[in-house]
Amino acid sequence: MGLNANLLKAISRKGFTVPTPIQRKTVPLIMDGQDVVGMARTGSGKTAAFVIPMIEKLKSHSAKVGARAIVLSPSRELALQTLKVVKELGKGTDLRTTLLVGGDSLEEQFSSMASNPDIIIATPGRFEHLKVEMGLDLSSVRYVVFDEADRLFEMGFAAQLHEIMYSLPSSRQTLLFSATLPKSLVEFARAGLQDPKLVRLDTESKIAPGLESAFFTVKRAEKEGALLHILQNVIEMPTGAPEATKKVKEQANGGGKKRKRAGGEGVPANEAPSPHSTVIFAATKHHVEYLAALLKAHNYATSYVYGSLDQTARKMQVLEFRSGLTNILVVTDVAARGLDIPILANVINYDFPSQPKIFVHRVGRTARAGKTGWAYSLITGADMPYLLDLQLFLGRKLVLGRGDKSDSIFKDAIVVGSMVRDKMERCVEEVGKLLNDDEDLAAMRDVAAKGEKQYVRTRNSASAESVKRAKQIASDDTVGTNMLFENDEDNNIEQARLDMLAKVSGFRPQETVFEIGKRGGANDETADLIRKQRQRIERKQKQKAAKQQGADDQDALQHPPTSSASFHTAPEEQTGVDDSDDELVLTQPEGVNMDEASDSELELTFTAPPEDAGRKRKRSGWQDQEHFMSYTPSTINMAEDRGYGVHSGGTSDSHFLNQAKDATMDLANDENSGLKEASKPGMRWDKKGKKYVSRANDMDGSKGAKYITGESGQKIAASFKSGRFDAWRKANKVERMPRIGEMERANSHFAASGGGQGKRFKHKQERAPKEADKYRDDYEVRKKKVAAAREKRVGRFAEGKGKNELKGVEDVRKARKLKERRKEKNARPSRRK
Template structure:
């Protein structure tokens, strides 16, 4: 690829010898100066794909003022990881890279920006704040990277990105990298790419080929016990804190200058390292102490955690101090934790692409890994959405284990009941003994209710299929992961026994017990009543069987089989066309790409009004509704995320064509105010359109409204405190003798201290006592140092000093004519 020696040495030191497919495709195009959109699954080396050409193009630090490259990341952890990769691959060069993320001191970041960095790695919110506060000029930026591009737009950074892109020069090179790229053209248009080249790899396999997955059906009240069961019996997680390995010595005990190829020393996780994903931060605050109570070394991370604490918790997990890290979806993007063995979805994700990013933390760079998901009854529609998104076979219950089953199929089933119940009893016992854990569980339950109300809804087709799947007997069978036949037979015997007990109907009523052979009025009445009821039940059962038989003959419906293949006709209608059009038959194309004819019209023998050869539909032929819904920002919600749904609800009001809200229904504009719960007042709906929400806004350079808090004056105060008249403008040369601007000097200038200090008091026991005492007396006369205001106040008082103070107090009392307190 024509890389320089410094980069090649840094790459070799990290242990990489062969570039990944995304790197082989994108690095030559980036070095050629083209705009690139890179799409590949997680763990495929996307970060190095844009960092290596970045360092190759910048080469060394520029003496001219102005940043030349900018990398925008959606989360602080991902930005911190990108900075680490830049520093590792940039060894041997004098390139300066800085990190600008929320939670850090603004004053420190003012100094970092004033140090003339070459590379800026930032989150959009904090960078926009610094840009507005400092009045930054970005005309020198020639290399812009949007890492995890879909996540940037999904997290609501669209306005910040538009503001930043407006200040960038048009001659820049723009790169977008992500594991998933939605098909919505609006999100790509906002990025401002010029003739981009799309590099899309592993489009068919959306998750790593080395990943094996298992899905366990559990009750909501048994989720804590199920988590404990997975850790104890499936992963076999050891208790206690793991002993860290000393990588600085070789097998002979000698000190080694450099570590072996692979993760650096101090960053080798445990081979049992597991990440547990929870829905909210309250779940994290509950699960972390619960696992610690059982003896597991546990870390935890969530969005509102202090930045310093987040770094420490992640570092403990990366270095192997802890085996388990409980996180929210803040860690589902971009975190590269070496040798991560397992991922557990304690709360099943509501979007398929969230699942892709969660399980993408393991089985990275050709390694293997496992993912375990706990699925409740409410989560079953989302599981079927995931099945359609991944286009995999659904296997329910106990089946014969096959090679590669957990890699290529969605294997769903229950757990071994006796082991699960013992774990649930242990959790219940701990909760009964610890009041703090009980309080945390109540908070987590309340947050879960709020989460269930606010999460995106599943597809309507998946909800219908979920009802059929839940009615199947196989859904409660033991998962194929548990291959112990003894456990399977015991579980099947337990299910059969429960079925017999639940279906038991006594032959006698309470009026007839113990009275067989004895005729009584009550027993006679009950026998006659039972005869009538049994005849009615038999007739009703016969009618139901006839109705089901007729329905099956007419509609061709069948029971849900043990294995459900997504290649059936019913699911072809739901998923839409596949990417490879050459392999599809003509019948499948007609069934998938066009709407089926109305069965009523078909019975009448009417011909279709469309000409299959010349008709051009407004629906794109390459539109895959299931995949588009999974990639979409508002997947599964009520928001319209494709043209078909948006066109169905489109309305236009021609009467108000000169108003700002042209094209919106008049009924929605009639109510111009809404109630703000937080402010407890009515606010204008116009504020919702620009995002102000009633807050004070100012107009930015691009004409957008931004919060007025971004111009707080803190930079001016920092500049005055450090005696900096102005920062160098873009294109000017750096000041000589100043490597960077600091917060301790005027623009980074170095001054010699002229402060004079007074000598210490003379020691009587030293030989040079008289010499030192003379120096102290001279300092007192010249008022140097601590003697600048005089000789100082004597703390010890003699008899004359005490008498003088008493006389002064008596004079004050006489003057004020106040009686003594004792009197």
């Protein structure tokens, strides 16, 4: 790949010896200066695929002012992980890197930008804020990376990305990386790629080959009990404190000066998380809080993360799970991307995702690097259409209930079934008893139920065909116990009970309730009337069935099957031998490939008609197969490509802007406030303009009194130009920022690590105020300052209250007595003047 020695040494220090498939294909293209769209599974090394060429291209710090590389990430956690990789691979170089994410001090970020960084790793919102506030010139940028590109658009960063892209030079190199990308790049045209090269891996398997999955049909009211049943009887999750917590406590109680804090790096990375480590995905933050409290009440070591959680608390929760101090992590979809959890055994979808690509990202947390893992999903009646969409997207067989079990059935098929009723009912009763005893937990459940109503109202709709199939599956009632419980002792009893119920439900009596016991007895007018009515209805049904059979036979004589219909004929029906082979060979044009088509080509080219459309389907003999161009592509699996689409399945009415303005929930909205705001159409009253305005204007920064126009002409929030940068320049005595292309100032006091750490002296001594003088006018003010300094232990109050040198009456008496004793002992007369 043509990498330098320092970079190769850093790569080997990380333990990488062989590049991953995505790195093998993308690094040479990036080194050649081409725009690249890279697609691979989560955990396949996408971050290193763009960091290694970036460091190789930049080589060392440039004395000319201006950043040369920008990496945009959708979340703070992903930006921090990218920064960590850049620091590790950039050892041995003097490249300067800065991190610009929300939640950090703006003044510190002003200082870091003034230190002339080479690489900027940022989230779009904060980077756009600094660009407008500081008036940044991005004409020096040569390398731009959109990490998790589809997530950037889905989270509502479209306006910021448009403004940033307008400021970038046209000669830049643009890279898009994500675990899911559509084949068509129309949806990403706004990113400004020029003749991009598409690198698309794992389009056949989509999820890790070592992942085994099981889907359980449950009722909505029994989901908590089903979750406990999976943890107790399937995963066999231990209760109480994990082994890692016990080790940390033993180390803390073992003595020694250096004691390790709980939650620190006290456990080796290859031992934690535990083999039972499980991530549970829920729909909203209210579900996360409710499930975390429920699991803690059942004595499970649990951590939780959601979008609006404080950054410090989020970091602590993830660190506890990574270090093995907790076995369960309850999260929303905000953790489906970016969080690097090296060892993960199980993933549970408590709330089934509404898009197939969200499912791919969720289960991408486990079965990494050739390891095995399990994914369990709870399916309610409303989730069945989304499951069928997922089955079309993955291209796997759907197995309902029992079937021919093989070793790889859970890897190669969608295995759906119910749980063992007896064991699950015990867990449901446990949850019910706990909710009756704990009022706080019951209140949290009510809040989660209200949040779920908002979530269901705003999530994407499933395809119409999947909804129809789901109704057929529900009406057939063929879903039995899941094959995962085939060896369970209670499963045979459960299956016998289901068989008995099926027989009872399928029983059709020969007589009505009015005729029972009346046959052969005395004449009963009611029984005779009902008997005659039933006989008349049965006679009409027989006549209708005979007429339908005659119509089918007549249609078969008028439209005999042709060779073009052989693709729709079942294999068991093709028992006869075709005598027209010789005639077909004579009429074929020269040069036509007569080899047998593969199953995948037939699946992509032909669609099997529904079973009940035999007579209604018309023959399309007017189509000339040699020149006819269909409006549907014949080389693309439409279900697969629709699932990869950013705009919720790629339908015409699901464009991104329409979604943002109508009742559609972004993945980042995991609480009620975001869901309600997304579902408010119509107008609002503008107090300044004294008129009604569209709520769509709220999204582009025009809500409220002030807004400004960006470089691209787009309206952005006026808070982006708050004047804090000018105040920072005055406080740090910076006349003007250096322009792009100028040389760095030799006497600049902003070092690479930020302001205030360079050559210029800045004292850090803290002194307490003087004692308050009661004869001054500001006595009360100074008295309060002295009290505050004493409380904060500043200056002379650092060691507590000072020594009182005034002597009391007792001290004076004691001193006089000691003096008299000394004089008597020495027997000397006192000196007299």
